[in-house]
Amino acid sequence: MRITIWGALSLLFFLGLTSAQPQPKTIILATTTSTQDSGLLDVLIPIFEKKTGYFVKTIAVGSGQAMAMGQKGEADVLLVHSPAAEKKFVAEGYGINRRIIMHNDYIVVGSSEDPAKIKGMKSSSESFKKIAATKTLFMSRGDNSGTHAKEKVIWKAAGINPEGQRWYQQTGLGMGQTLNVTAEKKGYTLTDRGTYLALKKNLGLDILVEGDAILLNIYHVIEANPTKWPKVNAAGGKAFADFMVSKETQEIIRTFGVDKFGSPLFFPDAGKKEEELGK
Amino acid sequence: MKFDIFELVGNQEKVMDLILEGIKKAFYLLITFDPEVMKITLLSLQVSGTATFVSLLIGISIGVTIALSKFPGKRIVVSLINTGMALPPVVVGLFVTIFLWRNGPLGFFGILYTPTAMIMAQTVIATPIVMGITLAAIQQLPQKLRLQILSLGATRLQMVWILIKEAKLPLLAAVMAGFGGVISEVGASIMVGGNIKGYSRVLTTATVMETSRGNFDIAIALGIILLLLAYFINLILTQIQQRERPR
Numbered sequence: 001m002r003i004t005i006w007g008a009l010s011l012l013f014f015l016g017l018t019s020a021q022p023q024p025k026t027i028i029l030a031t032t033t034s035t036q037d038s039g040l041l042d043v044l045i046p047i048f049e050k051k052t053g054y055f056v057k058t059i060a061v062g063s064g065q066a067m068a069m070g071q072k073g074e075a076d077v078l079l080v081h082s083p084a085a086e087k088k089f090v091a092e093g094y095g096i097n098r099r100i101i102m103h104n105d106y107i108v109v110g111s112s113e114d115p116a117k118i119k120g121m122k123s124s125s126e127s128f129k130k131i132a133a134t135k136t137l138f139m140s141r142g143d144n145s146g147t148h149a150k151e152k153v154i155w156k157a158a159g160i161n162p163e164g165q166r167w168y169q170q171t172g173l174g175m176g177q178t179l180n181v182t183a184e185k186k187g188y189t190l191t192d193r194g195t196y197l198a199l200k201k202n203l204g205l206d207i208l209v210e211g212d213a214i215l216l217n218i219y220h221v222i223e224a225n226p227t228k229w230p231k232v233n234a235a236g237g238k239a240f241a242d243f244m245v246s247k248e249t250q251e252i253i254r255t256f257g258v259d260k261f262g263s264p265l266f267f268p269d270a271g272k273k274e275e276e277l278g279k
Numbered sequence: 280m281k282f283d284i285f286e287l288v289g290n291q292e293k294v295m296d297l298i299l300e301g302i303k304k305a306f307y308l309l310i311t312f313d314p315e316v317m318k319i320t321l322l323s324l325q326v327s328g329t330a331t332f333v334s335l336l337i338g339i340s341i342g343v344t345i346a347l348s349k350f351p352g353k354r355i356v357v358s359l360i361n362t363g364m365a366l367p368p369v370v371v372g373l374f375v376t377i378f379l380w381r382n383g384p385l386g387f388f389g390i391l392y393t394p395t396a397m398i399m400a401q402t403v404i405a406t407p408i409v410m411g412i413t414l415a416a417i418q419q420l421p422q423k424l425r426l427q428i429l430s431l432g433a434t435r436l437q438m439v440w441i442l443i444k445e446a447k448l449p450l451l452a453a454v455m456a457g458f459g460g461v462i463s464e465v466g467a468s469i470m471v472g473g474n475i476k477g478y479s480r481v482l483t484t485a486t487v488m489e490t491s492r493g494n495f496d497i498a499i500a501l502g503i504i505l506l507l508l509a510y511f512i513n514l515i516l517t518q519i520q521q522r523e524r525p526r
Contacts, residue, residue: 073382174491202495
C-alpha cells in the first residue's frame with residue numbers, strides 16, 4: 001500500500017519535472033561570468049525569448065572555456081571579451097560573423113593603503129611595474145578568462161613575467177570572488193568596472209588606475225561555424241547575434257545600470273570598428 | 280602581524296551582522312513566497328528527490344542481492360562500491376557532461392543543461408552511497424535469521440522483503456545519506472545543469488552564484504533555506520525510520 005503511495009508521489013514529481021522540458025528551439029549561449037553577474041543578460045534574454053520564441057540556455061563560464069565549448073561545437077553563439085583569443089578562434093574557422101557589441105573598461109584596484117603607490121598613475125603597465133618592483137601582493141584570475149587575458153597583455157607591455165613569484169597569486173575564481181579575496185588580503189587586482197561597481201558597497205577596495213587605452217574591455221558576439229559542427233543551431237545563433245546588434249538592444253545596453261549605479265555599466269558599439277573606440 | 284582587540288571584536292560584529300542580515304532575508308523570502316526562491320527550492324526538491332528515489336531502487340536492490348550472495352571476487356566488488364561512496368561529485372559532473380555533449384556518445388538525447396541531466400548526475404553520486412550502506416546493513420543481520428524465515432515457509436522473495444524490513448533502521452539511514460549527499464551537491468549540478476535562471480537553477484548553484492556576485496545576505500539566506508528543506512525531509516524520513524513496529 002505504502003509503496004503505491006510513494007510510487008504515485010514520485011511519479012507526480014517526475015511529471016512535474018518533465019513539464020520543465022525545453023521548447024524545441026533551443027540555443028546554447030556561452031558567455032562570461034562578468035556579463036551574467038552584471039545582470040545585463042537577465043534583462044536582454046527574456047526580451048529575446050519573447051520576441052523569437054527561442055529558449056536560451058545561458059552558460060556563464062570564462063571566455064576561455066566559452067571558446068573551448070565553441071571549438072567543440074557545444075555552443076551555438078558566444079558573447080565574450082578576449083579579442084586576441086577570439087581572432088584566433090575565427091581564424092581557425094570555429095567562429096563566423098564576429099561582431100562588436102559593447103565595451104566597458106578595466107580598472108586596477110587595491111586597498112586604500114596602496115603600498116606600491118600607484119594611485120592616479122596614467123599607465124597601467126607602469127603601475128604593474130611598480131607593483132612588481134615593490135613585490136606587493138597581486139591577485140590574478142588565473143583562469144584564461146577575458147580579464148586574465150587582458151592582465152597578461154599588461155604584464156607583457158610592462159616587460160615582466162610574474163609567474164611563479166611569491167607576490168603573484170592566482171585564484172582560478174570568478175571576478176566577484178577574486179575581488180573579495182583581494183580585499184581580504186589587501187592586495188591589487190585587475191577588474192572590469194561593472195563587477196567592481198556591483199560589489200563596491202561591501203568591498204573596501206579603491207580605484208587606483210583607470211583610463212589607459214589598453215584597459216578597454218570590448219565584447220564581441222561570435223556565431224559557431226555550422227560547417228565545422230553540423231549539430232550547431234546556426235539559425236538560432238544568428239538570431240541571437242542579430243538581436244544583440246539591433247538598435248533596440250543597443251539602446252537598452254546604453255542605459256543599463258544607470259538607475260542602480262549612477263553610471264552605465266556598458267557602452268554600446270554595434271557597427272563601429274574596434275580602432276575607433278575610445279573614451 | 281598586529282593584534283588589535285578592537286578590530287577583532289569589530290570584525291566579529293560585522294560577521295554577526297552579516298549572518299543576521301541573512302537570517303532576516305531568509306524569513307522575508309519565505310514569508311513573501313518570493314517566486315524565484317520558491318521555484319529554485321521546488322526544483323532542488325524535485326531533482327534531488329527523484330535522484331534519491333532512483334538511487335534507492337537501484338542501490339537497495341543491488342545492495343541486498345550482493346549482500347545475500349556468495350561469489351568469487353565479492354570482496355573486490357564490495358570495496359569498489361565502498362569506494363564509490365567517495366566519488367567526488369565534481370568528477371561525476373565532468374564525466375556526465377562529456378557523455379552528454381552534443382558530439383558525445385549520449386548527445387542525441389540533447390539533455391545537457393537540463394534538470395534531467397542533473398538527476399542523472401545526482402543518481403550516479405547517490406547510488407553507491409545507498410548501495411554501500413545497504414550492503415553493510417544486510418550483512419549485519421544474523422545469518423540464522425535467513426534460515427529461520429525460510430524454515431517458516433517463506434519464499435525467497437518474502438524472505439528478502441522481511442530482511443529489508445528488519446534492516447529498516449540502517450536502510451533509511453542509507454536513504455538519508457544518499458539524499459544528504461545530493462541535496463547539498465553543487466559541482467556536478469552546475470556543470471551538467473548550467474545554473475540557468477528559472478530552469479536548472481537550484482538552491483546550491485544559486486548560492487554559489489550569489490556569493491560570486493558579492494550578495495552575501497542572499498547567499499546566506501539561500502543556505503538557510505536549504506538547511507530548512509533538508510531538515511524537513513529528514514524529519515519525515517526519521518519518523519519512518521524510528522517508528523516502532525506494531526507487535
